[in-house]
Amino acid sequence: MADAPRYDDSLTIALLRARDAVTAQFRDHVGAAGLTLQQWRVIRALAGGTALDTTTLAKRCVILAPSLTRILRHLGDAGLVETVPSRDRRQRVIRLTPAGETLFIDIWQVSQQKYAAIEDAFGKDELRDLVVSLNRLRASLETDQETGDVPA
Amino acid sequence: MADAPRYDDSLTIALLRARDAVTAQFRDHVGAAGLTLQQWRVIRALAGGTALDTTTLAKRCVILAPSLTRILRHLGDAGLVETVPSRDRRQRVIRLTPAGETLFIDIWQVSQQKYAAIEDAFGKDELRDLVVSLNRLRASLETDQETGDVPA
């Protein structure tokens, strides 16, 4: 190990690679059920009868609004989600259909096993620490918004 | 809330959010230079006169081959990269043009400052530990070891 390629971008790349490695553990069996990973995140967020408006759903799934619009159209066409009436007629509240709940349970079984396998491979305590660290990183960056540039 | 949303997916989500938070630090000034973050990763990998074939470039930038094809077309149209002849006429070897090198330097200045700001906010040692941990996670999940390292 000489002086590494001084890839100061290492944080970004490390996050990217780590995420690739983790999602790879789930992509096959989620895909076999006919869902993308993003669609699966939406299904998960709605599991158990939870009804959420688009904005909340987007935040929880870390999906931008335009993407969520398309995802919900796909899931709706597949009969997995439906819209429930809302007092505020601007917002769209979504919930799983019975078919959606059933599909969730099927995928969820396997997902839990895959997650347990990651805990085994990496260490359960280390994994918990890592998540804490990742969340602290995010918190330390999001606290100081107010860009600080661009005064007219 | 012990039994709130029991989001066991926390690892995936934590990685996603952390990455969002980090990339947000760079997106504006890279975008102001007319580049996407992916295009910037490619420029970075080629900085300093480095010439790389598509496969190596894709691995280093963590970009899939089809995406890289399009990105290289965009960068080529913008006059930032060019193809150099290769003995093996299957592969396409890429390098920066002078304009590409110049643009790299401009963006690089600011990027380093942004990265230093992250180190300040999160802690330099903690950041190093986090990257190590992320790389260990990836290593523990990847069954077939692709080096990802570089020949000279």
Add this chain to the structure above:
DNA sequence: GTGATTTAATTCACATGTTAAGTAAATGAT
């Protein structure tokens, strides 16, 4: 109540992610 403003989603346009299929050149076996 009328009009300006804000909020919630969607639509648009373009770039990338992802898988599968296709093309061309190098390699290997005979």
Add this chain to the structure above:
DNA sequence: ATCATTTACTTAACATGTGAATTAAATCAC
């Protein structure tokens, strides 16, 4: 040399990422 195989990329098709503009409905100011 000839042909099947492998390698390096590209293309195709569809899904999502991303920022800007748009539409509809609620809220605020008067």
